[in-house]
Amino acid sequence: MSAPADRPESWPILSHRIAAHGAISDFVEDEVRVPDGTTMVRQWVTHPGAVSIMAVDDHDRVAVVYQYRHPVAMRLLEPPAGILDVVGESALGAAKRELAEEAMLGADDWRVLVDFFSSPGGLQESLRVFLARGLHHVGRPDGFLVEAEESDMGLQWIALDELVDLAYAGRVQNPNMVTGTLALALARAQGRIDSLRPGDAPWPAREQFRVRNRELDARG
Known part of the structure; x- marks a missing residue:
């Protein structure tokens, strides 16, 4: 068993929409497929770090x-x-x-x-x-x-x-x-x-x- 740690993972994005552009960040909305086969919509903000x-x-x-x-x-x-x-x-x-x-x-x-x-x-x-x-x-x-x-x-x-x-x-x-x-x-x-x-x-x-x-x- 591997040691506990954050790990990379990316669920399939079915649709991606930029709802608003900003000088540093964008506000986006994604429809994402969940491992059980259902979908979810997530709104989030981009950022350069x-x-x-x-x-x-x-x-x-x-x-x-x-x-x-x-x-x-x-x-x-x-x-x-x-x-x-x-x-x-x-x-x-x-x-x-x-x-x-x-x-x-x-x-x-x-x-x-x-x-x-x-x-x-x-x-x-x-x-x-x-x-x-x-x-x-x-x-x-x-x-x-x-x-x-x-x-x-x-x-x-x-x-x-x-x-x-x-x-x-x-x-x-x-x-x-x-x-x-x-x-x-x-x-x-x-x-x-x-x-x-x-x-x-x-x-x-x-x-x-x-x-x-x-x-x-x-x-x-």
Whole structure:
């Protein structure tokens, strides 16, 4: 018997319709055949995926930003993060770029902290949370323009233990922040920081993302 793990699987799509196009995501509706022979209709949102970075300094403080999030009408405490929207860029490359863009930081040591889906019942988004250590100041990448929400977010340093308290108190709610904070605290407590996956470790969800998109593209 194989070890428990998520596994790739795709049920037959009988019809596929894009109900609405967006700048980043589309809203789609699929009719899908279920293994028992019945069918179901599922509406879901496409997404290119994203990365976030738990950047930790030598004093066990985490670099965080306050970013306005219009859909929830709140300013959230978040780690530096961004979507995978650059063609040909690796997830690690995107993480390095985002850390430089939002925090003006680089890192000597990159590990994969955790991978997750933000809302797999209705959203395609897959996320990878990186751990960055050995931090140093860098300039923003050439051509990067600070605009929209990023023009008013700022950078703060908060102790990891304080972030844990904030998460359990319900005072931070961004999924990258909560997941990254608790995963990092547990990894530290279990002494597994140095055995975390390397920054360029395979990301199976991204391969399945490409398989699914090729399947949908073939339908036209």
